[in-house]
Amino acid sequence: MLKLDSHPAGRHFLQIPGPSPVPDRILRAMSYPTIDHRGPEFGALGLKVLDGIKKIFKTGQPVVIYPASGTGAWEAALCNTLSPGDTVLMYETGHFATLWKKMAESLGLKPEFLGMPGIEGWRRGVQADMIEKRLRDDTQHTIKAVCVVHNETSTGVTSDIAAVRRAVDAAAHPALLMVDTISGLASADYRHDEWGVDVTVSGSQKGLMLPPGISFNAVSEKAREASKHARLPRAFWDWADIIEMNKQGYWPYTPNTNLLYGLSEALDMILGEGLDNVFARHQRLAAACRAAVAAWGLEIQCADPSVYSPVLTGVMTPEGVDADAVRKLIYEHFDMSLGTGLGKLKGRMFRIGHLGDCNDLTLMAALTGCEMGLKLAGIELKGSGVAAAMDYLTSHVAKPALKAAA
Amino acid sequence: MLKLDSHPAGRHFLQIPGPSPVPDRILRAMSYPTIDHRGPEFGALGLKVLDGIKKIFKTGQPVVIYPASGTGAWEAALCNTLSPGDTVLMYETGHFATLWKKMAESLGLKPEFLGMPGIEGWRRGVQADMIEKRLRDDTQHTIKAVCVVHNETSTGVTSDIAAVRRAVDAAAHPALLMVDTISGLASADYRHDEWGVDVTVSGSQKGLMLPPGISFNAVSEKAREASKHARLPRAFWDWADIIEMNKQGYWPYTPNTNLLYGLSEALDMILGEGLDNVFARHQRLAAACRAAVAAWGLEIQCADPSVYSPVLTGVMTPEGVDADAVRKLIYEHFDMSLGTGLGKLKGRMFRIGHLGDCNDLTLMAALTGCEMGLKLAGIELKGSGVAAAMDYLTSHVAKPALKAAA
Amino acid sequence: MLKLDSHPAGRHFLQIPGPSPVPDRILRAMSYPTIDHRGPEFGALGLKVLDGIKKIFKTGQPVVIYPASGTGAWEAALCNTLSPGDTVLMYETGHFATLWKKMAESLGLKPEFLGMPGIEGWRRGVQADMIEKRLRDDTQHTIKAVCVVHNETSTGVTSDIAAVRRAVDAAAHPALLMVDTISGLASADYRHDEWGVDVTVSGSQKGLMLPPGISFNAVSEKAREASKHARLPRAFWDWADIIEMNKQGYWPYTPNTNLLYGLSEALDMILGEGLDNVFARHQRLAAACRAAVAAWGLEIQCADPSVYSPVLTGVMTPEGVDADAVRKLIYEHFDMSLGTGLGKLKGRMFRIGHLGDCNDLTLMAALTGCEMGLKLAGIELKGSGVAAAMDYLTSHVAKPALKAAA
Amino acid sequence: MLKLDSHPAGRHFLQIPGPSPVPDRILRAMSYPTIDHRGPEFGALGLKVLDGIKKIFKTGQPVVIYPASGTGAWEAALCNTLSPGDTVLMYETGHFATLWKKMAESLGLKPEFLGMPGIEGWRRGVQADMIEKRLRDDTQHTIKAVCVVHNETSTGVTSDIAAVRRAVDAAAHPALLMVDTISGLASADYRHDEWGVDVTVSGSQKGLMLPPGISFNAVSEKAREASKHARLPRAFWDWADIIEMNKQGYWPYTPNTNLLYGLSEALDMILGEGLDNVFARHQRLAAACRAAVAAWGLEIQCADPSVYSPVLTGVMTPEGVDADAVRKLIYEHFDMSLGTGLGKLKGRMFRIGHLGDCNDLTLMAALTGCEMGLKLAGIELKGSGVAAAMDYLTSHVAKPALKAAA
Secondary structure, eight states: OOOOOOOOSOOEEESSSSSSOHHHHHHHHTTTTOTTSEEEEEEEEHHHHHHHHHHHTTTTSSSEEEEBBHHHHHHHHHHOOOOOOOOOEEEOHHHHHHHHHHHHHHTTOOOOOOOOOOGGGSSSOOOHHHHHHHHHHTTTOOEEEEEEEEEEETEEEOOEEEEEEEEHHTTOOEEEEEEOOOOTTTTTTOOOOTTTEEEEEEEEESTTOOOOOOOEEHHHHHHHHHTOOOOOOSSSTOHHHHHHTTTTTTOOOOOOHHHHHHHHHHHHHHHOOOOHHHHHHHHHHHHHHHHHHHHHHHHHHHOGGGOOOSSEEEEOOOOOOHHHHHHHEEEEEEEHBBBOOOOTTTTEEEEEEEEESSSHHHHHHHHHHHHHHHHHOOOSSSSHHHHHHHHHHSSOOOOOOOOOOO | OOOOOOOSOOOEEEEESSSSSOHHHHHHHHHHHOOOOTTHHEEEEEEEEHHHHHHHHHHHSSSEEEOOHHHHHHHHHHHHHHHHOEEEEEEOHHHHHHHHHHHHHHHOEEEEEEESTTTTTGSSSOOHHHHHHHHHHHHTEEEEEEESSETTTEEEEEEEEHHHHHHHHHHHHOOOEEEETTTTTSSSSTTTTTOSSSSSEEEESSSSSSSSEEEEEEEOOOHHHHHHOOOOOOOOOOHHHHHHTTTTTOOOOOOOOOHHHHHHHHHHHHHHHOOOHHHHHHHHHHHHHHHHHHHHHOEEEOOOOOGGOEEEEEOOOOOTOOOOHHHHHHHHHHHHEBBBOOGGGGGTTTEEOOSOOOOOHHHHHHHHHHHHHHHHHHOOOOOHHHHHHHHHHHHOOOOOOOOOOO | OOOOSSSSSSSSEEEESSSSOOOOOHHHHHOOOOOOTTTTHHHHHHHHHHHHHHHHHHHOEEEESSBBBBHHHHHHHHHHHHHHOOOEEEOOOSSSHHHHHHHHHHHHHHEEEESSSSGGGGOOOOOHHHHHHHHOOOTTTOEEEEEEESTTTTTEEEHHHHHHHHHEEEEEHHHHHHHHEEETTTTTOOOOTTTSSSSSEEEETTTTTTOOOEEEEEEEEHHHHHHTTTOSOOOOTTTHHHHHHHOOOOSOOOOOOOHHHHHHHHHHHHOOOOOOOOHHHHHHHHHHHHHHHHHHHOOSSSSGGGOOSSSSEEEEEEEOOHHHHHHHHHHHOOOOEEBBBGGGGGGEEEEEEEEEOOOHHHHHHHHHHHHHHHHHTTTTSSSSSHHHHHHHHHHSSSOOOOOOOO | OOOOOOOOSOOOOOEESSHHHHHHHHHHHHHHHHOOOHHHHHHHHHHHHHHHHHHHTTTTOOEEESBBBBBHHHHHHHHHHOTTTTTEEEEOOHHHHHHHHHHHHHOOOOEEOOOOOOGGGGSSOOHHHHHHHHHHHHTOEEEEEEEEEEETTTTTTTTTTTHHHHHHHTTTOOOOEEETTTTTTTTTTOTTTTTTOSSEEESSSSTOOSSSOOOEEEEEEHHHOOOTTTTTTTTTOOOHHHHHHTHHHHOOOOOOHHHHHHHHHHHHHHHHHHHHHHHHHHHHHHHHHHHHHHHHHHHHHHHHOOOOSSSSEEEOTTTTTTTTHHHHHHHHHHHHHOOOOOOGTTTTEEEEEEOOOHHHHHHHHHHHHHHHHHHHTTOOOOSSHHHHHHHHHHHOOOOOOOOOOO
């Protein structure tokens, strides 16, 4: 039997930017016995979640649900729309943008990787003007797709997708627009249709509050048209059969039934709360978290306040301090997991997740754990981040969102 | 389906002094399907929990487990040992001592209620010398039992049971010694055999980290002897048949099977951590909590530092402040439940539970919730209790009690 | 961790007449974290279950819910209404009627035990004429209560409670009518108000499909009036405070919160199916089971077809065959639990439960287990009970009760 | 909230050949909160399951675990080892072999599809001599891989993989041997190393008793060598990074954490029972099932008794009877799911799963459901399959495999 928690008592605080804490309600829903994926009850479940997930992406177009984790959905976006040797314009916002680019290379595409030099690009969102310029220069329309990350999980920086859309339009370029919002969906506002995104990639283990294991492609008409001519080999990821069978609520191969139970519950929770309320909640907690970082006198990884992430906050440790040693100390003393620094930021920062099933006191617990851990690590702090966060929260009181008990 | 939580997201903080938060591990164990309470597997389960629970009471004598909540175990203690009209010496430590006394009256006993005048007795533990004096005066041995509460849940005051034992012995009085440690067991050190207690009463929903629904009588040889002559009517509560059938791991009537699953798991957790570690953990968190209260400039209900409870801390609100209004505000804004003031303390205090499945960050979350709530309620605080508690915890670092992951 | 099932694979078949199999849906509901039993969500839960349970008893009067198993509710019925030395007329239908009578003795009452001689009374229901005769003879109204069992779990015999009511009325006797329907409720039709019952006793682990641990007293106005003068000592079981606090959805002492979650779910399930459908389902399965027993050439314990229990069927083994040895063999080979013979029937019969969360195939599985076990035990069977039961089920097709999937 | 079961009471019987019924124990394990997939506890979990799963495949070589369902693992086997345009020799045993072949085409490979004409090949296992002959003819070694299905889920036929290995060896052909044992693993004996398989493909939702969502590639040294030169594009499915990171118990991208909890539990269960015991249990139930089909006078889809599947039995309905209408009737009346006829067998057969968490009474329940359903459908049966199965089970008594209760 599983006895995973190495700490003797109390609840683990999972404050990484995903997987986010899975609510009990969802864990209970997922423990419903697996049913026949060809039976009538499954069909009803399928139709429900396929309809509900569209509301989360703010789209009227199909959303493909894969029984695979988010990296697979990256691959699906590329191999359904592109052909070997195609040029794709990608933008370096951080570690995950870099991984997506590497994947494009592995699949035989030719990614061009735009971005700002050094670490600077990892502190700001996508610069839409750079994209526009590059597309204008591509008079031959060699570039088949523009790929950007909406919420860069490795840094805590979001990007203005509407601006990217405007850039593509301004350049009058026919490239597809593909966006990864794996960690942004259901935490930050996202509008697949309004922003004219052709393929949006997402996953289950972030704002949807599910365990990892299912992932998504929201697909525009233009993308489906492109898929008819795309020649990258594909089978498992192929949209056509899935979209066709989804009309009845089924899948061409065995779906991840118990995660779909969880998705059904998550949709009830999120749509029940209301997406705007969900976004406002994330913004409030993120602001309180940043107030704490500022009070500590530490630097926030995101250098552009207009694109602070509502999902996570990247905290840079002072020169000479190994951020992973601090994380380890906090884990051992306070039973809390924080996100590590990835790629170029290895050892230089830690990431505080404040997404999904999180509330004021969860955040405050996390911040006390950070503050105590930073002190135990011998780091001089300018002031109490905890006090600053409490000030923020008490001066920005959430309308007590009490629902009627049922 | 149950959707009880009226708050839209995040985990409720249950910081009342019981029911304490039930660990997921126990909830999962309790969801094992109910089995035949006369079958061989049940017998093995029964023997396991009957043996393990003795270690928690620190006794080699029988512990009777009732499929009933704690109030029933109070009644069991009385009706197994006493006869109509018997005089019992009880001591007023607070609301629960008062309720036990009322029960004795309801059952046709004659309780004498010792204690200090007014609210003073509710701020201190049992004064053993008062008991000794009363027993010495009872030369006719009219008093059949002395009943005291070990950890008064309504106030956050413990009592020195060893001292009460010495008092009875010093008076050379034959009265039975009965102790309620419903909220003390498995959080505060308790020694049924060493302290010469005749009947110890406890319940499931506090230090044992279980939902309410089972309760206990640990029973001395002297108490069992007394039960042979006790004439209060009894059937459901009768020890004799239960103790007899328990020898094979069974009960004379249907036991509360799924709570016994939970008890089995709780015993694995508590005995696996080690009772001394469990007690030290409670003491440390309680001290941090009191540091916070002191820093706020509020008064702790317990006026005698030598008997501060490791289970809960009673916090008095300033004159004119309705403690229940503060509790309601905290519940609505911060999704945290605190204990109300009971009986004589109605509206004058709130109680912070820090027992059972609680760790540093859970406590800190609770204290930030209190501090923010007190501020929102307009109460002037002397300083930051949260900062004081963090100071305490970082200067009294728990040995990082990491177990090997399995 | 619990690994209770001693069989390596497949699901245990719990075919005892209670605890009945707990549906997954209820186990999941019960795994909701324990909440504050004084908070607003609890109040809403309390009001819901207190209202719903009345529908199950078919009463408009209060139903008291105890955090204790069914034996406790027997005691509650007696001690709330009677005084030491009171005469109560009880009727011997089987082992449980006998235990209730013993309890009355233990509590200081004077039970008179009506019934047919030897084992005969254990094969038939209550003979209302005997009760009427005895009451007519009691011109002094010494008898304070008539106590009968509605569905005798030890034998599989129900009793006609309406007839008992008529008998009391015919005798124009003021005695209270108290009925145990611990194993009948929510499986067999029961009408607390229409039948003029004063106290109905029931429990959770039978037709309500819950684990054991809560129990009930449905209470008439007359019973509540009687309780004002009843002098048996009582505290835990006292109706008055409970009924008073229940008005707001709360209890005077800690309720069994997680079982109330389960009760809430059970009410949704049972009332959703509709009580009449529930009863018809039980009747159909019981008839199929009896068809099997008849085909085997074995005798049914209940000798009066008009009072066959819809809850369980008692099967007598041939002379010289130890029924418990057969049960043990079936348990070991086929991972199925059957009920043992109790009291006078020890070793002479086994009991097949077909109540609660049971359907055609569960019953058929149980009957194949019995048939194979009987054969392995060397018992000569007249024919195939399994075939007979299949014939019954296919010729009495349940209206396919498909609900719309949600 | 999910209320998927459209039947009012009792447990659904999931008797399709996968997803198989998930044991409660595994559902409980899967409800453990999701943890940090980069933390120390995850590493310990990862190492445990990566080690344990090798025992199930009987291999000392790496087993890659994908956070994707089984169809993905098919693709992984192909794209890690082959290059565009490669010829692969596949063998038509049924619907799933046909789907795998279609996938090979979709990925740009050139499958040759061996097999017997018409429906005959769907009634027998792989004919190794046909493979040997084809390979001998391939003197240029154009064929890069031989792909066969070990347990064809659409028909209930297994294939002799050792014989296929011998055929390849006899032809002295360097082709890789790839085997799909998605539905055979942990139900039928399978020996990756001994049989010299290069890539074995499997999934979670069959003999491993898990929900769908993870899948496997067991990989030989020769296959890994081939992967260095294979040119089908790949990223998500690429073995190299996964095998490298698996050395520490981690994955290069987010794994399906909660299904790995389930896998950990499943390994404990299966290895605890012992693989040989697991296989014998499946063989015994399968034989009883076939005894039933024979007694009904219906034909078994598998025409070669030497390769009857221990996992499922395909039952052909009489000419003119729509098997799906029978399945629907059984579903509606008896709350049981059976497998449909797939591909060439659409409407001509149904499939009874008897794999995974199944025991004697589950099987008997399923067979009574079939027998009653067949009768209600108006099909003339030769005799009682239920009686025949009971005869088989009682004359082939399983050693009562009682474990000591813990």
